[in-house]
Amino acid sequence: MNVQTQIDAKAAQKTEHFDVVIAGAGISGVGAAYHLTTQMPGTTFVALETQESFGGTWLTHKYPGIRSDSDLHTFGYRFKPWTSAPIATADEIRKYMGDVIAENDLARHIRYRHRIVAANWSNADNLWTIDAERLDTGEMLRFTTHFFWMCQGYYRHAEGYTPEWTDFDKFRGTVIHPQKWPEDLDYKGKRVVVIGSGATAATLVPNIADDVAHVTMLQRSPTYFRTGRNAIEITETLRKLQIDEAWIHEITRKHILYEQDAFTRRTFKDPEGAKKDLLAAVEAYLGPDYDIATHFTPSYRPWRQRIAFIPDGDLFQAIKAGKASVVTDEIDRFTETGILLKSGKTLEADIIVTATGFHLSATGDIAFSIDGKPLDFADTVTYRGMMFTGVPNLVWVFGYFRASWTLRVDLVADFVCRLLKHMKAIGVQKVTPELRPEDHNMPLLPWIDPENFNPGYMMRGMHLLPKRGDKPEWQHNQDYWAEKDEFPAIDLTDKAFVYE
Numbered sequence: 459m460n461v462q463t464q465i466d467a468k469a470a471q472k473t474e475h476f477d478v479v480i481a482g483a484g485i486s487g488v489g490a491a492y493h494l495t496t497q498m499p500g501t502t503f504v505a506l507e508t509q510e511s512f513g514g515t516w517l518t519h520k521y522p523g524i525r526s527d528s529d530l531h532t533f534g535y536r537f538k539p540w541t542s543a544p545i546a547t548a549d550e551i552r553k554y555m556g557d558v559i560a561e562n563d564l565a566r567h568i569r570y571r572h573r574i575v576a577a578n579w580s581n582a583d584n585l586w587t588i589d590a591e592r593l594d595t596g597e598m599l600r601f602t603t604h605f606f607w608m609c610q611g612y613y614r615h616a617e618g619y620t621p622e623w624t625d626f627d628k629f630r631g632t633v634i635h636p637q638k639w640p641e642d643l644d645y646k647g648k649r650v651v652v653i654g655s656g657a658t659a660a661t662l663v664p665n666i667a668d669d670v671a672h673v674t675m676l677q678r679s680p681t682y683f684r685t686g687r688n689a690i691e692i693t694e695t696l697r698k699l700q701i702d703e704a705w706i707h708e709i710t711r712k713h714i715l716y717e718q719d720a721f722t723r724r725t726f727k728d729p730e731g732a733k734k735d736l737l738a739a740v741e742a743y744l745g746p747d748y749d750i751a752t753h754f755t756p757s758y759r760p761w762r763q764r765i766a767f768i769p770d771g772d773l774f775q776a777i778k779a780g781k782a783s784v785v786t787d788e789i790d791r792f793t794e795t796g797i798l799l800k801s802g803k804t805l806e807a808d809i810i811v812t813a814t815g816f817h818l819s820a821t822g823d824i825a826f827s828i829d830g831k832p833l834d835f836a837d838t839v840t841y842r843g844m845m846f847t848g849v850p851n852l853v854w855v856f857g858y859f860r861a862s863w864t865l866r867v868d869l870v871a872d873f874v875c876r877l878l879k880h881m882k883a884i885g886v887q888k889v890t891p892e893l894r895p896e897d898h899n900m901p902l903l904p905w906i907d908p909e910n911f912n913p914g915y916m917m918r919g920m921h922l923l924p925k926r927g928d929k930p931e932w933q934h935n936q937d938y939w940a941e942k943d944e945f946p947a948i949d950l951t952d953k954a955f956v957y958e
């Protein structure tokens with residue numbers, strides 16, 4: 459018996475039907491559930507989540523200091539005010555999500571420890587059949603639904619990405635990936651090397667610096683950071699004036715988005731000026747004698763990779779205090795006691811943390827098929843980074859990298875609810891994005907232009923992602939400022955939507 463037949467045999471025992479099935483209960487899945495409840499009351503739906511609780515990213519990551527790198531006014535939902543400091547810990551984010559769940563009675567819609575393994579669209583029935591494994595009992599369950607709302611994030615939660623290094627297995631100390639941080643890890647007085655210099659490394663280093671003997675951030679190449687107070691002036695002023703929190707949330711969001719948009723545009727128009735300002739902020743902490751050229755000056759233009767925010771310059775303060783240091787070099791090989799670098803220098807370590815990124819998993823490791831024929835998303839073209847040519851009744855949430863991910867959760871949700879209402883109004887069961895006659899000669903390009911944005915996990919997994927066209931309808935443009943007006947104006951009668 460093959461895997462599908464086994465699933466069929468076991469799943470046939472129990473099938474439930476919902477109008478909508480949501481994959482995942484991270485910030486996207488909980489947002490989807492909220493919007494369905496409020497914008498489409500009476501819709502039956504279930505959110506299936508692999509993990510034992512809600513939170514997604516904020517549940518998976520448990521390393522010391524885990525926090526957001528964007529502000530919570532925009533990483534939070536537009537409908538629920540954020541009332542604390544803008545950069546938040548994972549616990550604070552989960553508490554906020556927990557409040558959204560409790561205040562809107564969403565818990566009854568979420569099933570934890572349910573991993574979706576397969577999804578098949580049937581053109582005869584106009585239904586998705588979704589098979590999920592219950593991880594606590596091993597039982598296979600089957601769901602049918604008209605609409606599949608993929609809120610599965612973009613990376614594999616079960617394991618992080620670790621490159622292949624020479625003699626990695628020879629190292630006798632402890633090796634940890636931040637995605638699997640053991641909560642009882644004793645790092646007091648230990649020599650720690652953190653490999654990587656993304657947001658995770660930049661958070662981890664200052665948060666363990668006081669306890670370890672020394673922590674070294676080992677990077678192959680430098681990264682840009684933004685730094686400043688973990689506070690927003692306009693928000694503080696409005697609070698002093700005792701303005702209503704809902705207003706403060708809205709005004710702060712508008713303020714942040716305006717500033718971010720201006721900065722992003724500047725990185726394209728005046729990359730050298732933007733770079734100078736970013737580096738000046740780092741120098742203000744580290745002083746003129748620190749080798750900023752080697753350790754904090756990337757060769758690429760700002761914003762080609764996500765720029766993490768360092769609240770109160772804590773990373774730079776740990777370096778200045780001598781508790782942490784940065785080494786910019788390449789790994790030659792591992793030894794029993796540490797790392798030999800290409801420069802010939804060695805780094806001795808008791809613990810090595812591989813903050814080396816994610817495995818891209820844009821479809822939640824779900825085996826997709828249409829009428830039983832395997833579906834490869836790389837063969838499709840995306841409609842605005844949320845739907846796919848030839849794939850009926852499915853939307854996925856892929857947020858922003860330069861702005862907060864959640865801004866798109868709200869935008870996509872408004873679109874889904876509008877689309878579902880439209881389908882009901884015109885009495886159809888099925889909507890499939892298709893290229894229009896005028897799109898047929900359109901060049902098909904990779905999901906993201908590497909000249910524009912090129913983090914490692916995207917580059918490693920690009921071949922698995924859907925294609926993009928060169929027209930606004932057929933790409934995820936990563937531009938919230940444009941999409942906030944474009945999405946509500948999407949013409950649902952456009953020929954890109956084929957209804958049956």
Ligand SMILES: Cc1cc2nc3c(=O)[nH]c(=O)nc-3n(C[C@H](O)[C@H](O)[C@H](O)COP(=O)(O)OP(=O)(O)OC[C@H]3O[C@@H](n4cnc5c(N)ncnc54)[C@H](O)[C@@H]3O)c2cc1C
Pocket residue numbers: 481482483484485486487506507508509513514515516519525526527528529533572573574575609610611612613615657658821822823824855857858861862863864
């Ligand atoms: C450490 C860290 C910090 C970050 N900080 C920020 C930030 O400050 N600002 C920002 O905009 N972005 C940030 N990001 C990016 C962040 O992941 C997203 O912004 C956001 O949390 C994604 O939410 P999500 O719900 O779409 O996906 P996730 O948080 O990845 O949640 C997806 C959920 O779907 C579940 N799932 C996946 N596949 C299946 C399946 N087959 N069956 C059932 N369930 C499934 C997963 O278990 C998971 O719980 C950060 C990422 C990391 C790793």
